Amino acid sequence: xxxxxxxxxxxxxxxxxxxxxxxxxxxxxxxxxxxxxxxxxxxxxxxxxxxxxxxxxxxxxxxxxxxxxxxxxxxxxxxxxxxxxxxxxxxxxxxxxxxxxxxxxxxxxxxxxxxxxxxxxxxxxxxxxxxxxxxxxxxxxxxxxxxxxxxxxxxxxxxxxxxxxxxxxxxxxxxxxxxxxx
Numbered sequence: 001x002x003x004x005x006x007x008x009x010x011x012x013x014x015x016x017x018x019x020x021x022x023x024x025x026x027x028x029x030x031x032x033x034x035x036x037x038x039x040x041x042x043x044x045x046x047x048x049x050x051x052x053x054x055x056x057x058x059x060x061x062x063x064x065x066x067x068x069x070x071x072x073x074x075x076x077x078x079x080x081x082x083x084x085x086x087x088x089x090x091x092x093x094x095x096x097x098x099x100x101x102x103x104x105x106x107x108x109x110x111x112x113x114x115x116x117x118x119x120x121x122x123x124x125x126x127x128x129x130x131x132x133x134x135x136x137x138x139x140x141x142x143x144x145x146x147x148x149x150x151x152x153x154x155x156x157x158x159x160x161x162x163x164x165x166x167x168x169x170x171x172x173x174x175x176x177x178x179x180x181x182x
Contacts, residue, residue, distance in 0.1 A: 020091055021086050027062070029068055029085065036081070038073065063111075130174055131173055141156055147167060152167050152169060155167075
């Protein structure tokens with residue numbers, strides 16, 4: 001039985017698929033998949049501030065927890081992709097598994113370097129803060145604006161009877177309400 005040229009091309013087409021992965025291990029699955037010849041991987045990430053016991057820290061995690069996107073020829077690479085460490089399945093609805101390429105293209109164009117850096121939401125203008133490190137440790141102030149420089153904010157301080165503005169790293173401050181008593 002012979003197949004029409006169009007069908008042959010479709011069988012060997014490199015299409016995008018959404019792969020289910022182990023949560024918090026998307027980057028591992030993506031790294032291993034990227035080493036497979038003829039497989040392209042896209043693992044968009046988001047960098048955001050989270051509270052920890054030791055203060056605020058910036059974490060980078062998958063934008064779609066538990067999923068990565070991979071472009072490959074289903075017929076030729078299915079077994080290799082499915083047996084990759086960290087991959088647990090292909091997302092699909094019935095026989096529809098492939099993702100239109102324009103969706104991946106649009107997503108990639110909207111994410112420089114495949115990552116989006118989310119500003120610290122707790123430091124919106126008007127937020128009351130306290131310096132927890134640096135030469136201003138112990139002083140309170142009010143956030144005026146988030147500055148274009150990464151992880152910097154402009155703060156209004158009352159210092160020695162004068163009102164001044166300073167730029168500070170978000171690592172040096174916490175919301176005043178986040179401070180433990182005593």
